[in-house]
């Protein structure tokens with residue numbers, strides 16, 4: 043999409059400004075322009091009353107041009123001052139209103155972009171970079187409100203321009219024709235010199251995204267960068283994208299600055315030409331003076347119109363970015379059912395499930411069928427890439443199968459409201475994800491309505507109360523980025539307390555003890571074991587000890603179910619499971 047009318051339409055559509063806004067802003071601008079024009083118009087009788095003489099301009103009422111002494115002059119001066127006052131009050135009110143609306147628009151758009159990011163699982167689409175989402179959210183939503191502000195200014199320029207053109211035409215049609223022709227030439231020159239604005243704007247958006255990516259990756263991998271001694275390499279990469287962005291923005295700024303001087307120089311030529319033409323056409327002095335004042339005043343809107351046009355073209359790519367993002371994420375990827383979620387009595391079932399991440403990718407899960415009995419622990423094992431995490435994300439409904447169904451007590455998960463279903467689950471991953479917030483806030487994330495007492499109880503059950511008490515501010519201690527202040531084991535205990543507070547039916551574990559030392563692991567397992575008793579647990583198991591504690595084992599091999607059975611049974615069999623753990627038959631019998 044291109045062209046100013048199309049961009050104006052696009053920014054109005056994206057901005058979803060309050061209905062009253064365009065009418066109110068344009069009405070105020072129209073009134074302000076009318077008062078200003080009226081003020082300028084009073085110049086003609088004023089100059090006449092001062093003895094300028096000459097003929098009245100055509101199409102103006104006779105009574106305004108009757109020269110009648112100092113009282114009349116004073117009245118005209120008062121009228122002129124009042125109209126300038128009214129113009130400024132109305133202009134200020136209009137400007138304030140436009141800024142108020144732009145602020146609301148940017149705020150609503152930011153909330154909408156984040157809302158759609160959360161609801162659409164866009165992060166699960168291959169090829170989507172989260173830094174791009176951040177750039178859209180942090181930069182480009184502002185640019186929509188900027189575009190809207192340019193749209194108001196364009197409208198105001200058109201209105202003011204039309205009012206002043208009317209005024210000019212009422213003074214001299216011939217001179218007005220000449221002025222319009224010169225303005226058209228100015229617009230053409232500006233258009234030809236700023237043709238690249240739209241393409242340059244696109245490059246700025248792209249550079250911005252590269253810049254966001256470098257910023258995010260450098261800040262997120264500080265330890266890695268230092269440990270590999272790549273400080274100067276990273277600095278150079280960052281310097282290069284930052285510099286490229288600087289140059290593009292400078293080029294765009296340069297284009298934005300072109301219309302002003304071009305319009306002013308051509309405007310000066312125009313005024314010179316009109317004085318000569320006015321004399322040649324025999325236009326009376328007061329009318330010619332008023333004409334030139336009005337024309338001089340018209341230059342402002344013309345210059346601003348041309349500058350806004352270039353600026354709006356420069357923002358085009360940012361508008362397209364927000365537009366594409368909103369349409370990509372508008373309908374959530376998941377079908378949402380509305381059935382209430384009953385307590386899980388029998389269990390979950392995968393029935394002939396196939397899944398792939400993108401149409402051109404191979405199947406990550408192929409005709410997977412098995413049951414997960416309620417109240418029991420099911421261990422999922424398999425080599426890396428076998429499909430274990432994919433299976434978990436289908437239970438969570440981060441994605442839906444392309445074929446087959448996942449069922450809870452016989453009902454497809456797609457029948458349930460997604461949020462209500464997820465409220466029954468809780469995930470503990472290998473790395474506990476913590477927020478840069480206090481201990482209490484991190485645990486309380488499991489149940490936002492929980493009081494301090496409930497948070498303390500959960501921490502006690504998770505075996506975290508002791509080390510929390512030793513922190514400088516106890517439950518009010520800030521944990522730092524990703525819980526930096528705590529050890530791996532302590533982080534997992536905070537995560538367990540959060541899960542305990544959530545009180546899920548189904549506990550999904552991605553071997554949360556993997557990174558812990560044996561002693562910490564034992565203590566953690568004890569707390570976890572107590573909590574998970576009687577709950578449905580699905581655990582991605584890497585260690586044999588985890589598998590042996592399970593009631594059932596599902597062995598995945600390259601996206602297919604290779605074996606299902608009790609751990610003892612599988613260990614005693616020379617199948618994929620025994621092979622996975624490198625066990626000989628004798629070893630296996632021993633372990634079992």
Ligand code: ADP
Nearest residue numbers: 166168399406425426427428429430431432433
């Ligand atoms: P596991 O958890 O057993 O290591 P995964 O479930 O992560 O295995 O991966 C199963 C297959 O799906 C692998 O081939 C992997 O490359 C692919 N895969 C995983 N996540 C994505 C993704 N977001 N986009 C595309 N392919 C993916």
